[in-house]
Amino acid sequence: MLGFRNLLDGVCEPGPDLNVITGDNGQGKTSLLEALYFAATTRSFRTERLPALVQHERSELAVAASIEEAGRPREQRAQIVRGVRRVAIDGKRPPRLLDYAQKTPVVVFHPGDLELVAGASSQRRRLLDRVALFVDPHGYASRAAYERALKERQKALEERGEHALDLDPFELLCAEHGARFQRSREQAAAALSRNVAPGFERLAPAELELSLRHVPGGTSDPARFLGELRDRRRKDMLRRAPSFGPQRDELELSLGGKSARFHASQGQQRIVTLALKLAELECILEARGAEPVLLLDDVSSELDPSRTGAVYDVVRAAVSQVFVTTTRPELFPTTIAAARSRADWTVSGGRLTRIR
Numbered sequence: 219m220l221g222f223r224n225l226l227d228g229v230c231e232p233g234p235d236l237n238v239i240t241g242d243n244g245q246g247k248t249s250l251l252e253a254l255y256f257a258a259t260t261r262s263f264r265t266e267r268l269p270a271l272v273q274h275e276r277s278e279l280a281v282a283a284s285i286e287e288a289g290r291p292r293e294q295r296a297q298i299v300r301g302v303r304r305v306a307i308d309g310k311r312p313p314r315l316l317d318y319a320q321k322t323p324v325v326v327f328h329p330g331d332l333e334l335v336a337g338a339s340s341q342r343r344r345l346l347d348r349v350a351l352f353v354d355p356h357g358y359a360s361r362a363a364y365e366r367a368l369k370e371r372q373k374a375l376e377e378r379g380e381h382a383l384d385l386d387p388f389e390l391l392c393a394e395h396g397a398r399f400q401r402s403r404e405q406a407a408a409a410l411s412r413n414v415a416p417g418f419e420r421l422a423p424a425e426l427e428l429s430l431r432h433v434p435g436g437t438s439d440p441a442r443f444l445g446e447l448r449d450r451r452r453k454d455m456l457r458r459a460p461s462f463g464p465q466r467d468e469l470e471l472s473l474g475g476k477s478a479r480f481h482a483s484q485g486q487q488r489i490v491t492l493a494l495k496l497a498e499l500e501c502i503l504e505a506r507g508a509e510p511v512l513l514l515d516d517v518s519s520e521l522d523p524s525r526t527g528a529v530y531d532v533v534r535a536a537v538s539q540v541f542v543t544t545t546r547p548e549l550f551p552t553t554i555a556a557a558r559s560r561a562d563w564t565v566s567g568g569r570l571t572r573i574r
């Protein structure tokens with residue numbers, strides 16, 4: 219690990235099962251989980267702004283992870299060099315970032331997750347994307363080509379008007395890739411709906427019902443997609459943004475028939491959030507056939523005690539490696555790790571020290 223937020227450069231050898239990391243606020247707990255998340259996904263779970271991950275006064279960062287899956291080792295390395303991401307698996311560059319991100323599934327639970335329920339629809343699209351990446355990797359791979367073509371179409375509309383000649387080829391590309399990307403979102407939504415009930419029932423009062431409804435912003439039918447784009451040229455030109463397509467998806471969450479986004483109490487939001495995260499875990503497990511690595515950031519501060527119990531259940535049931543951070547180690551008693559081997563760490567001023 220080199221140049222990642224406030225973490226000191228160095229090597230860390232985590233335990234194979236449960237790792238509990240304790241530290242006061244501002245010491246580097248979240249940074250450590252972020253570094254692990256970055257090594258697996260080339261993203262942050264906190265921010266879209268990747269340059270913010272690079273240590274102040276440095277120009278690049280690198281995180282390499284030695285991973286063992288089904289008895290076979292591999293090394294994954296993710297870097298940010300002059301603002302650009304670079305990745306390698308066993309020293310070789312994969313064709314796309316996506317191929318890299320599918321390798322090692324990771325699910326993170328963190329305080330910002332509450333935004334899943336009450337925040338903007340982009341939060342829920344991101345959840346759909348994390349699932350789509352594993353549920354329909356081929357369809358999801360169309361996303362980048364779709365976004366490029368959509369941008370070109372919008373530029374052509376705004377610069378050259380609704381009769382620009384190059385609109386036709388751009389719209390064909392948008393329709394072809396957009397329909398595939400849309401389909402991967404549909405499959406992700408279906409997988410989440412299928413998997414959300416068990417976790418929710420365990421957490422919520424019996425009479426309460428949670429349902430998920432995916433409202434696609436586009437269509438998975440390429441011919442219809444193309445027709446919509448043609449019909450909306452003028453509108454999209456005037457509003458200076460495309461009005462059709464998966465970038466406008468919404469995942470509606472309703473609780474007892476009412477929109478959870480607008481009506482759920484704080485406590486209910488927490489339950490729904492946790493149920494969604496458990497569903498994400500289940501979907502990835504189902505699709506990838508491997509237990510995701512679990513990262514639980516500051517669990518104790520954001521969840522009330524009864525919900526924390528549900529998180530403990532997940533930790534206990536997980537077969538894969540787990541990293542938990544907390545300011546209050548007393549909330550993570552040895553008993554929750556009874557069946558697993560456990561390693562304890564402290565982090566202070568970006569330095570990680572194993573204490574047990």
Ligand SMILES: Nc1ncnc2c1ncn2[C@@H]1O[C@H](COP(=O)(O)OP(=O)(O)O)[C@@H](O)[C@H]1O
Pocket residue numbers: 222223224241242243244245246247248249250270271272273274
């Ligand atoms: N790019 C960066 N370079 C150096 N330090 C950073 C960077 N980004 C954040 N920090 C600092 O890292 C410290 C640890 O942050 P964080 O991991 O969120 O702490 P914790 O989760 O333990 O409360 C904070 O003091 C923060 O200001």
Ligand SMILES: [Mg+2]
Pocket residue numbers: 244247248249515516
């Ligand atoms: Mg933190």
